[in-house]
Ligand SMILES: Nc1nc2c(ncn2[C@@H]2O[C@H](COP(=O)(O)OP(=O)(O)O)[C@@H](O)[C@H]2O)c(=O)[nH]1
């Protein structure tokens with residue numbers, strides 16, 4: 176895989192489609208325009224043309240071609256776009272013609288973006304945002320990913336970093352001047368003040384990271400409760416399809432079953448679980464173990480029972496829901512919040528409204544800055560170095576503050592911020608990331 180190759184791929188979706196977009200990036204992108212269209216159109220002007228296969232000149236398709244001259248292109252290289260009719264044979268003929276050109280090869284997954292990153296068009300955080308944007312299924316995911324792909328995190332981090340470097344310069348000045356008589360009064364004081372302010376801002380972003388990760392992963396809602404409570408029936412009702420097997424036989428659901436849907440603009444994963452009870456059945460017991468574990472890690476647990484019973488102590492946060500409200504023998508319980516019937520639909524709208532309110536509470540507002548574990552760990556690392564710097568100042572006593580050590584703490588914090596946006600070499604992170612991208616991106 177050489178970066179001097181010119182790469183090409185179908186960048187639009189599944190064929191057949193109305194229009195198909197083939198992108199070509201690299202030093203020979205001009206040559207492709209020349210070979211297929213007989214001319215290189217003026218940069219950034221859509222040109223309608225007949226595309227022909229060399230050397231016979233047989234027409235392949237008619238469509239738009241668009242040339243972007245590097246570095247003013249998405250990849251930073253010369254880039255050619257072919258807007259074709261989205262037929263399988265059309266695209267196959269064009270791709271096979273491109274394969275025959277000298278120095279051309281099909282692109283690897285994410286390779287266009289990789290080149291954009293290598294050419295300084297986007298940093299690691301923006302690439303991650305772009306990956307999330309393409310994977311986004313809910314409104315909240317789209318908003319958050321678009322903010323990140325547009326550099327919101329990158330800009331914030333670069334602001335933090337600039338302030339950190341200024342604080343570091345003050346500390347270094349103190350070190351340099353310390354032998355001279357005219358030592359400026361107190362340079363570490365202002366440096367520590369700034370460090371303290373930065374510490375608060377980083378801590379706030381970190382505190383908000385759970386929200387960012389939740390929006391990215393989707394809100395997980397576990398449906399738990401005793402066997403036969405109507406858990407699987409509710410899941411099917413909310414999913415609008417028969418995703419889970421429903422039966423009057425207790426112990427029917429043994430494995431975790433997940434259904435993805437969108438509620439109030441949030442991606443939601445509903446998880447049906449095995450009914451919690453004592454059992455001798457090995458398979459069911461394992462299902463119950465998994466059900467408990469999943470319920471414990473879910474963002475929200477619905478505790479279903481025919482009696483509207485309170486959840487067990489280990490799931491104290493769960494929302495108690497009385498089921499089968501259509502059945503005469505179960506009357507309303509005391510301080511009952513929610514009674515539903517998956518059979519008649521009673522209470523289902525109220526339940527959905529409650530879930531939506533919860534989702535909005537967790538995922539609403541301005542998009543979070545930190546949206547994935549890698550970013551969170553790097554930020555945490557930076558914060559730990561700032562904390563160490565501040566603790567050093569607190570514990571240092573009069574005149575005992577070791578400026579050298581303080582400077583090192585600040586330097587390490589700056590390095591952690593660099594890692595957060597990928598300013599330092601992060602080949603392995605990039606490799607793993609681009610593997611998740613699709614071909615043509
Ligand atoms: N009358 C009535 N029966 C229900 C309702 N929800 C579930 N059931 C029945 O209760 C039994 C157990 O349902 P299921 O969803 O498999 O319970 P699970 O073990 O908690 O998953 C099935 O026979 C369902 O048809 C309801 O709202 N009303």
Ligand SMILES: [Mg+2]
Pocket residue numbers: 406407408419420421427428448449450
């Ligand atoms: Mg079930």
